[in-house]
Amino acid sequence: MSSEPTRAPLLQVENLNAWYAESQALHGMSFEVPEGELVTLIGRNGAGKSTTLRSIMGIVRKRKGSIRFKGEELIGRQTYEIARRGIAYCPEERAIFASLSVRENLGLPPVLSAGGSTDEELLEQFPNLKARQNSMGTMLSGGEQQMLAIARILRTGSRFLLLDEPSEGLAPVVVKEIGQQILRLKERGYTILLVEQNLKFAQMVADRHVVVEHGQVVDVLAADQLQANMGRVKTYLGV
């Protein structure tokens, strides 16, 4: 049921194993993210989706196998070096800094390469943030925090985004709004690896779905194959 990507992969993950201390969370993950595509990682709680993103970013340090970005091996590199190669990461917990204002949160990531958005462009693009720019970070609603978490990584100029469950815990209207923002990023040529449990949301934005179970890839489906395989996917997700 898997489909071969047609464009050159920007990210190639091969036989990736990762550990938290002695406990192994990833058991030989392999998948690819072609340039310009939006690929989701779907799978049930604890499947290893977030760990995959954290391993790519080097936040989970103990890992084996291969993660190649633009052909270059990332395993062995420090997190900040990985970021400087053009990867931006938006974590599941959003990580808005409580001691910083909205404006400071937004302006925190440094510009790493040309082509990033300016603070003004970001405030235009995410109007909810504009009105709240002088509030402290944690005074925002869940949806606003998620917008801020996505907006600030667009500052760096990195063209490959790792987004971990942006829809989690948000009301349907807000989920829709975030979906539209993500689609706009895709139109602007960003390559996105998106962790998602909300199938409707995943369907709305993705080109390809990578199904994860027990730290392994068990299926890869192109967007147009998802509907036909919905029964099986739902079993994977346990919904």
Place this chain on the structure above:
Amino acid sequence: MFDGISIQLLMGQLLIGLINGSFYAMLSMGLAIIFGLMHVVNFAHGAQYMLGAFIAWLLLNTLGINYWGALFIAPVVVAAFGIVMERLVLKPIHHLDHLYGLLATYAVTLIIEGLIRQQYGSSGLPYSSPIPGGVNLGFMFLPWYRLWVVLFSFAMCLGTWYLIEHTRLGSYLRAANENPEIVESFGINVPRMITLTYAFGVGLAGLSGVLAAPIYQVSPSMGSSLMIVIFAVVVIGGMGSIMGAILTGYLLGVVEGLTKVFYPEAANLVIFVIMILALILRPQGLFSKKEGA
């Protein structure tokens, strides 16, 4: 005024309180900065302060470099020592319980103090004031050097506070205090930032040591006796709070001075009594933003 308490005595003790408070503020500020980012209680802070004073003394007595030269050179040397220490001692144990950091810095303290004691003995070495004289205010004599120390350390505290709370560099530090992994994922070299922050805090201790040399005697134990008070200041002010450390430092210096005037018997205890009260009533620290401990 009060019966039998002269204005000379009051103002004199207030000035001493302000001087001591300046050192409490500078040292506890450095400690708070280091603790905020690394969660390490830098026990070596007192030894690094003493090192600053000793380097100033050595510069003068071996190379003939005067106070003003030492004020610049000694903190840089102490900061460089801090870089080496962070890389060799603290970084390898960073992933362990932070208690190991405290123990390791305590070990370094014992080594530094021991080496200096062996080389130069334990008695105090004199360091003469670079700005002799003073001004008679009528009610008291104000030595110029003490005025300089109060003003300079106040400026240093204010400058450091501004740097951390109101600049872009400071926002990196504040963010990394909260979540170093995410700050690093933005492409910021957090490991280097930790090293430099430690060096900065330690350099501040060295600078305080140079300032202290003409006031107190330069001796191997000058730091450890001060550190007990500094820990109390940091506990009272709130462990990671910069402004809390500064304000508490000055406040306790002045309170200590005033106690000497009104109830001299308690002067050595008052800070610790306040510390105990603070721990009971507000364990997270007077100036901490966080609720609960």
